[in-house]
Amino acid sequence: MSEQRRTGDRGLRAATPAANLVLLGGLVGVVLASPSLVIRLAALGSVLLLAGRSGVPIGSFLRSLRFVLVFAAILFIAQALSIREGVPLIERLVRITDVGLRSGAGMALRFLVILSSSFLFVHVVDPDRLAATLIRGGVPYRYGYLLILSLRFVPFFQRELRVVREAQRVRGLRTSVRSLKAIRGAIRYTFVPVLVSGLMRVDSIALSMKGRCFGVHRTRTAPRRERFGAADGAALGCVGLLVGLAVFAGRGGWT
Amino acid sequence: MGIDVRGLRIHYPDRDRPAIDGLTESIGDGETVVVTGPSGCGKSTLCRAIAGFIPELIPARVDGELVVGGASVWETDSARIAQQVGYIQQDPDAQICTLRVEREVAFGPENLCLPLEEVVGRVDESLAAVGIDHLRHRETTDLSGGEKQRLAIASILAMRPRVLLLDEPTANLDPDGAKTLFGLLTRLRDERAMTLVIVEHRIRPLLEMGPRLLVLDRGRLVRRHSRERVDPRDMGLRSSGAEPGTTVLAKDRLLSIDGLTFGYDAPLLRKLTVDVRRGEILGVIGPNGSGKTTLLRLIAGLETPAAGRIERPGVGSVGFVFQHPHHQIFERTVSGELAIDGGQQRPGEFERWLAEGRLDGLGGVPPLSLSLGEQRRLTLLTALRRGPELLLLDEPFIGQDRRNVDWIVSQIREHCARGGAVVLVSHDIPLVGALAHRILYLDRVPRFGAPPDVFAELRAEGRTAFLPGFWESDG
Numbered sequence: 001m002s003e004q005r006r007t008g009d010r011g012l013r014a015a016t017p018a019a020n021l022v023l024l025g026g027l028v029g030v031v032l033a034s035p036s037l038v039i040r041l042a043a044l045g046s047v048l049l050l051a052g053r054s055g056v057p058i059g060s061f062l063r064s065l066r067f068v069l070v071f072a073a074i075l076f077i078a079q080a081l082s083i084r085e086g087v088p089l090i091e092r093l094v095r096i097t098d099v100g101l102r103s104g105a106g107m108a109l110r111f112l113v114i115l116s117s118s119f120l121f122v123h124v125v126d127p128d129r130l131a132a133t134l135i136r137g138g139v140p141y142r143y144g145y146l147l148i149l150s151l152r153f154v155p156f157f158q159r160e161l162r163v164v165r166e167a168q169r170v171r172g173l174r175t176s177v178r179s180l181k182a183i184r185g186a187i188r189y190t191f192v193p194v195l196v197s198g199l200m201r202v203d204s205i206a207l208s209m210k211g212r213c214f215g216v217h218r219t220r221t222a223p224r225r226e227r228f229g230a231a232d233g234a235a236l237g238c239v240g241l242l243v244g245l246a247v248f249a250g251r252g253g254w255t
Numbered sequence: 256m257g258i259d260v261r262g263l264r265i266h267y268p269d270r271d272r273p274a275i276d277g278l279t280e281s282i283g284d285g286e287t288v289v290v291t292g293p294s295g296c297g298k299s300t301l302c303r304a305i306a307g308f309i310p311e312l313i314p315a316r317v318d319g320e321l322v323v324g325g326a327s328v329w330e331t332d333s334a335r336i337a338q339q340v341g342y343i344q345q346d347p348d349a350q351i352c353t354l355r356v357e358r359e360v361a362f363g364p365e366n367l368c369l370p371l372e373e374v375v376g377r378v379d380e381s382l383a384a385v386g387i388d389h390l391r392h393r394e395t396t397d398l399s400g401g402e403k404q405r406l407a408i409a410s411i412l413a414m415r416p417r418v419l420l421l422d423e424p425t426a427n428l429d430p431d432g433a434k435t436l437f438g439l440l441t442r443l444r445d446e447r448a449m450t451l452v453i454v455e456h457r458i459r460p461l462l463e464m465g466p467r468l469l470v471l472d473r474g475r476l477v478r479r480h481s482r483e484r485v486d487p488r489d490m491g492l493r494s495s496g497a498e499p500g501t502t503v504l505a506k507d508r509l510l511s512i513d514g515l516t517f518g519y520d521a522p523l524l525r526k527l528t529v530d531v532r533r534g535e536i537l538g539v540i541g542p543n544g545s546g547k548t549t550l551l552r553l554i555a556g557l558e559t560p561a562a563g564r565i566e567r568p569g570v571g572s573v574g575f576v577f578q579h580p581h582h583q584i585f586e587r588t589v590s591g592e593l594a595i596d597g598g599q600q601r602p603g604e605f606e607r608w609l610a611e612g613r614l615d616g617l618g619g620v621p622p623l624s625l626s627l628g629e630q631r632r633l634t635l636l637t638a639l640r641r642g643p644e645l646l647l648l649d650e651p652f653i654g655q656d657r658r659n660v661d662w663i664v665s666q667i668r669e670h671c672a673r674g675g676a677v678v679l680v681s682h683d684i685p686l687v688g689a690l691a692h693r694i695l696y697l698d699r700v701p702r703f704g705a706p707p708d709v710f711a712e713l714r715a716e717g718r719t720a721f722l723p724g725f726w727e728s729d730g
Contacts (some may be wrong), residue, residue, distance in 0.1 A: 093302075126354075127354055145352075152353070152354060152396075155727070164532065171583065189585045192585070200349070207350070208349075210308065211306060212352075212411075212414060220366050221367075221371055227453075
């Protein structure tokens with residue numbers, strides 16, 4: 001059954017969702033707890049390295065993060081410009097200090113690690129396997145399937161939105177958000193058809209689930225438990241290494 | 256497992272008349288029954304009632320008796336019915352609940368709390384039965400229409416039902432896919448002694464299965480006949496008036512496509528050269544995924560060619576009617592929908608348009624509350640109202656009964672008689688064969704020419720499902 005690793009999966013894709021969850025929690029915990037820039041850089045490097053090892057093309061991974069990167073840059077600049085304490089490095093026009101730069105870099109790196117590790121998690125973890133893990137962990141199966149159904153609807157809504165926008169173009173309809181009236185028109189012309197499609201789809205899926213006895217019993221057959229393998233060991237080892245480094249950095253006063 | 260219906264009456268709360276009105280019929284164990292009839296005649300309602308969805312999941316007032324396998328549907332737990340009756344909806348994509356093929360097939364047995372070994376066994380067996388074992392690790396969103404249809408059947412087979420209900424199973428399949436599906440259903444029925452109830456408009460290929468045919472109209476059973484006595488009117492000849500066009504085509508071109516190349520991830524259309532003349536109906540046929548809808552999108556300017564040219568000399572505007580009408584409905588009322596493009600209306604103009612679309616008296620009604628056939632007529636009317644010279648139609652006949660098909664055919668012909676042209680994408684091969692002046696068959700090697708020439712080439716290649724004779728009455 002598909003809860004087992006599939007042939008060809010490598011890196012974090014071959015690891016269990018539980019190991020990936022621990023890795024995500026570890027990365028987020030380390031960058032939130034450790035004030036060290038070196039540790040945060042190491043965490044970011046780990047995310048990129050793991051993405052590459054897991055068969056996620058780095059180019060497309062960075063492209064999917066472009067808004068995150070832009071926002072991180074804004075955070076960095078805002079911090080650097082707003083902090084007045086410390087040794088001034090630039091004083092013409094604006095005052096930039098070493099503390100400001102360090103603080104900006106720290107905040108931007110923290111933001112980047114949290115977001116990029118979450119993106120990596122979504123890239124490499126099969127939602128079916130994640131739901132099975134959550135259900136096995138005690139989450140009621142109806143909620144576990146909510147996750148799968150939500151993901152099932154993502155491509156559907158993307159496709160419907162594209163079709164409705166094309167229908168507007170074909171009819172010569174232009175939508176804008178320049179006035180309240182225009183916003184109302186845009187909502188009606190865009191969201192109503194998409195919503196109607198969504199509701200029709202919900203009806204069909206409800207019939208399909210009911211027709212296959214979903215929700216009839218309090219439990220359902222649990223898929224086979226996944227065994228830990230080398231990829232899980234590597235993911236947990238990575239977390240252990242980062243936590244160890246963070247503790248060492250804290251004791252050694254690394255900044 | 257047999258089905259007995261006695262004086263069945265089903266009335267939805269928001270409708271004037273019952274969807275099923277006093278139906279009485281018996282379907283024997285292991286029998287194959289095809290249910291046909293015009294849109295809104297109660298075919299799908301009958302299936303949903305047998306599957307136990309009415310009134311538990313779909314509210315309606317029910318009277319009469321409906322007995323499946325000796326037990327009244329009204330008094331039986333829906334979970335128990337689901338283990339005996341499998342219902343496959345018209346759009347297979349709309350009933351897939353999970354993200355991977357294997358998980359989808361396991362979904363039902365897992366809900367029954369069966370031991371894991373049995374779930375695995377049922378998954379293997381069901382995937383093998385429909386011939387998609389090789390797809391078990393694929394993502395459900397990556398499957399083609401035909402593969403999704405097989406997956407829907409496999410996921411129902413895993414519940415081991417004794418009765419299989421299929422609601423227009425070929426609506427989204429190309430002719431090859433439909434032919435393969437009919438073969439699969441025949442095998443399943445013979446090997447598993449299943450009772451099959453198939454709602455279908457295209458009857459001719461199903462006759463190989465030796466079914467009984469029930470014809471419904473306005474919720475009533477109007478005709479029933481065995482294979483030997485099928486009335487040609489009920490055989491799927493949905494537009495008896497659609498005779499081959501005899502118009503001599505004008506020389507001026509409304510559309511000229513030269514060396515068109517386009518693809519998404521992989522090449523789809525390669526160096527395609529086609530033209531459409533004033534007054535012409537160009538029929539576009541071909542397998543699922545061969546680029547038929549993409550071609551319409553390119554002509555409409557919604558996509559940009561990778562290479563080649565698309566020219567529309569002298570064409571002011573293009574009308575494009577999508578496959579699903581609800582995508583093109585935006586306003587609160589039918590009149591609002593007709594007025595959406597602006598412009599001055601002459602007195603009585605709306606009434607004339609509504610009458611033309613057989614939508615009289617519906618001007619103030621919310622368009623999304625109309626039936627599928629009415630919505631289709633409305634979207635075609637709104638497209639025609641803009642006065643396009645070139646009209647693009649994407650599968651306009653899906654889910655339409657004979658009356659609606661005849662109306663659409665009349666609009667196409669009138670449009671061409673006024674000097675316009677139509678590019679018609681459809682899987683309805685007999686209709687395309689009868690209507691089109693020229694046919695474009697899209698596949699790896701496209702074919703373009705007069706219908707007899709294109710069909711002769713397809714016949715020589717053994718593509719029998721793309722020939723009108725495969726779908727038409729032999730009586």
